Amino acid sequence: MIISLFKRVTFLAGFLLLSASWLSVAAASPEDLRKYLPDRVGDFRRAGSFEPKDVSLDSGEFEVQTAYLGANGARLIVILNRVQQDARAYEMLTTAARNLRKEQAPEINSNIGTAGFVYESLVSFFKGPHFVRVSFA
Numbered sequence: 001m002i003i004s005l006f007k008r009v010t011f012l013a014g015f016l017l018l019s020a021s022w023l024s025v026a027a028a029s030p031e032d033l034r035k036y037l038p039d040r041v042g043d044f045r046r047a048g049s050f051e052p053k054d055v056s057l058d059s060g061e062f063e064v065q066t067a068y069l070g071a072n073g074a075r076l077i078v079i080l081n082r083v084q085q086d087a088r089a090y091e092m093l094t095t096a097a098r099n100l101r102k103e104q105a106p107e108i109n110s111n112i113g114t115a116g117f118v119y120e121s122l123v124s125f126f127k128g129p130h131f132v133r134v135s136f137a
Contacts, residue, residue: 036080037066044068044076059084067137075137082130089126090115096124096133 039046050066061083068076083089097106097117106119113132116125121136 033064037064037078041068043071044074047075077133077135077137079133080130081132084129086114086126086128089129089131092131093117093124093126096131 033050033052037046037050045068047067047069050064052062052064055062061081063079063081065077065079068078070076081089081092083092093108093115097108097119100106100119100122106117108115108117110116112118112123113125113127116123123134125132
């Protein structure tokens, strides 16, 4: 069951990655956010609305969070950040990996996005100016 859920989380992360590449860095309207966080992704459906926070109209940077529910009851939390530069998104990824250290930091590789990692019930990656975290709730 865990492997099946992991495959679904990886699918969701991959879909969000493709969705994130559709928008230009300057767009951050609620209509555009629906392209990033669609109502349905595979077997998952978005549960409730989402509100962007930390929106900078000048730079187009924002963070948005929402939840997805699977047909089997799995609940995922998706947090998407868009920043001005790819380097900042990579910095966010490496900081997240460093903060998860217990005995060993998760391995960052190119299996998801430009670079990302899987650690226990968390998938994190960046591609371009986007940093995404998907976790089981």
